[in-house]
Amino acid sequence: MLSDLFTPAALSVSELNAIAAELLKNQLSDLWIGGEISNLTRATSGHFYFSLKDSTAQVRCVLFKQAAARLAKPLCEGDHVEVRGKISLYQARGEFQITVNEVRQVGLGQLFERYERLKMQLQNEGLFAAERKKSLPENPKRIGVVTSLAAAALRDVLTTLRRRAPHIPVIVYPTPVQGAGSEHQIAQAIQAANERAEVDVQIVCRGGGSIEDLWAFNEEVVVRAIAACDLPIVSGVGHETDFTLSDFVADVRAPTPTGAAELVSPNREKMLALLARTRSRLHEYLLQRYQKSAQTLDFLAQRLQHPRDKCKQQQAQLAQLHAQLGFAMKQQLAQKKHAVVQSAAMLPNVRPNVAQLSQRVLGFQAALSVAQRNALAEKHQRVLKQAELLEAMSPNAVLQRGFAIVRNTRGQVVHDAGDVKQGQKLNVMFAQGAVDVQVLSNTRQKDLFE
Secondary structure (H helix, E strand, C coil): CHHHHHCCCCCCHHHHHHHHHHHHHHHCCCCEEEEEEEEEEECCCCCEEEEEECCCCEEEEEECHHHHCCCCCCCCCCCEEEEEEEEEEECCCCEEEEEEEEEEECCCHHHHHHHHHHHHHHHHHCCCCHHHCCCCCCCCCCEEEEECCCCHHHHHHHHHHHHHCCCCCEEEEECCCCCCCHHHHHHHHHHHHHHHCCCCEEEEEECCCCCCCCHHHHCHHHHHHHHHCCCCEEEEECCCCCCCHHHHHCCEECCCHHHHHHHHCCCHHHHHHHHHHHHHHHHHHHHHHHHHHHHHHHHHHHHCCCHHHHHHHHHHHHHHHHHHHHHHHHHHHHHHHHHHHHHHHHHHHHCCCHHHHHHHHHHHHHHHHHHHHHHHHHHHHHHHHHHHHHHHHCHHHHHHCCCCEEECCCCCECCCHHHCCCCCEEEEECCCCEEEEECCCCCCCCCCCC
């Protein structure tokens, strides 16, 4: 039929289950579901399989081994619980199921909501910041413990401290650690330890229990008391899987009360071993120092001399030096006398002849006077000749013969008549005086006698 051509193709069962699983995954997430546990089965692999039901319906659930190991209390048939996990479809059978990640007892939902709200508030205030945490002392003189005197945690702490550091005194600040009003008493014990300041570090601890048993350490008054304490605080509340707000605000969080005692106390066996090694090194050093000093002492003892012998030795050295000094002085005196005799003998040979040298000086002086007179006469004759020649070449001599010198207004000598123009003023210089003239014509006048 024609309508069959427009009918969509049918889905396979696998495709239908895949679509349904994807819808469940996207639409149903992060939900808490409450009900009663029934048909609880634990497989050999450690996984738990059960149904969560109410008066009218039920749903299959699976709790894998890793998630089950985190539970504070194991699952029991008939328990009323709230679970959260991944809601999906087991596609092989088409069965709707919940893969559980968290389990809480019915009625704890409000506590967890309160826990998360207070945790966020304190975190925003910076009470959990790493930079405000104090370091633990390496060798405390006294250790304080805030806990109940009847708590097994106190026995564990004291046993650990007695084993690791029996020399360190322990001061207990007793307080109830659970029950109504216990949070205020815990906070008062922490404040008292801080005000008395008689310990170097303190432990706030209690043993494991349910979330209700540990709830006092989630109260704001306890958290703020720990934050305000000037002493370093180690939190050892519950087991390793238990986390309280006191753990976040404390300077160090220990997994157990025993772990807290190990964190605050030095290891006695390690300290003794270190002390033994130090003692051995010190003994070896002292022995080497003693042997070296003994050898030095023996060497100095061999060189040690009696003052009388030393004095005699120095007197002998003094006499020897006195004799050497006398001999050296005599020898040097004899050498100087011999040098004087030799110099006296050489003196007549090197003494200058003053009379002969004086006669030579007089001869040099007479020759110098003659030479000076001759040179002066020669220079005088040369000057006279140069004067005569200069006088012959002088323009004044030419002017005396009737010549004149013609200059223009710039003082330049005129050599050519063609260089002057009509009306130009000139200066004519004669042997006696000069006159200014003006050119009337630049043509040559005819000779009167032509």
